[in-house]
Amino acid sequence: MMSHDAHDPIVEELTRLQPLAPEHGWSDRVRTRCRTQLSRSRNSPARAGIIAGITRRVAAPVVVGGFCLLYIAALVTTTLRLRGVFH
Amino acid sequence: MDRALELQLVERLRTGDPDAFDTVHNAFNGRLYNFLARLSNRRDVAEDLLEETWLRLVVHARRLRPDTHLGPWLFTVARHLHASYCRSRLLEDSHVAGMIGLWPSGRPGPSPFEALETSNAQRRAATVLASLPLAYREALLLVAVEGLRHSEAAEICGITAGAMRQRVSRARALFARRLADTAAPGLARLNERTT
Numbered sequence: 001m002m003s004h005d006a007h008d009p010i011v012e013e014l015t016r017l018q019p020l021a022p023e024h025g026w027s028d029r030v031r032t033r034c035r036t037q038l039s040r041s042r043n044s045p046a047r048a049g050i051i052a053g054i055t056r057r058v059a060a061p062v063v064v065g066g067f068c069l070l071y072i073a074a075l076v077t078t079t080l081r082l083r084g085v086f087h
Numbered sequence: 088m089d090r091a092l093e094l095q096l097v098e099r100l101r102t103g104d105p106d107a108f109d110t111v112h113n114a115f116n117g118r119l120y121n122f123l124a125r126l127s128n129r130r131d132v133a134e135d136l137l138e139e140t141w142l143r144l145v146v147h148a149r150r151l152r153p154d155t156h157l158g159p160w161l162f163t164v165a166r167h168l169h170a171s172y173c174r175s176r177l178l179e180d181s182h183v184a185g186m187i188g189l190w191p192s193g194r195p196g197p198s199p200f201e202a203l204e205t206s207n208a209q210r211r212a213a214t215v216l217a218s219l220p221l222a223y224r225e226a227l228l229l230v231a232v233e234g235l236r237h238s239e240a241a242e243i244c245g246i247t248a249g250a251m252r253q254r255v256s257r258a259r260a261l262f263a264r265r266l267a268d269t270a271a272p273g274l275a276r277l278n279e280r281t282t
Contacts, residue, residue, distance in 0.1 A: 008259075009263075010231070010249055010263050013208075013212050014232050014262075017125075017216070020121045020125065020133075021117055022134060027112075030137070031112050031141075032146045033142075034108060034112070035254065038104075038148060039103070039150070041145070041149070042102070042104075043105055043179065087222055
């Protein structure tokens, strides 16, 4: 691990220290938890993208089409009223 | 870690690749634990802080810069978390001590880590390292134990490379002095009297 001061006696003393290691089972649990969270965050933007795509492709034309239908219906009603059909 | 591989891992982490996380975890988990355990002198605290460090990586994975150095990034997060822990602990201790006035102060004997060291020399070195002021301890841990460059350690601690070099030098001197004291306390006292 040492990259410099290799012949420094103090550094040698420190590098001889027993490296402390976490409990294996604990490390695995943390790793699994983090993996799951990372995978979830990876999938959630994809899901959000799909929803956004559906909204853009379906919902927007439906709303615009709805307004067009209302407009045409209002136009037809007004025309018929002017012609005296609705009396 | 090879820089090209590191950049590749950063890129994969940014896309949320769990296998990239595994590789980073395998490479740094032991080192980060050793750093945090030696810094806090407590296994439970080291575990909590390490878990939080990994969770921070997961949360920030998408926002990592493409040229991120993973080692310094992780050590910076770990160090910040330890500093926050120390601040909250200090606040807690001062409140409780103020209220009951019976709170034990000072360091309670050798830590379990010191007891773990196999030889007498290792035990002495661990005890002396644990007794150093926090700033000196982290400087020695980052530069001497972890083998980071002075500039990298300086970035982690938020100081200049020159200041870090000076800190390491002072830490080394204090470590050597205390180690000599523990090796032959009578002789050290005699030396102090004669000089």
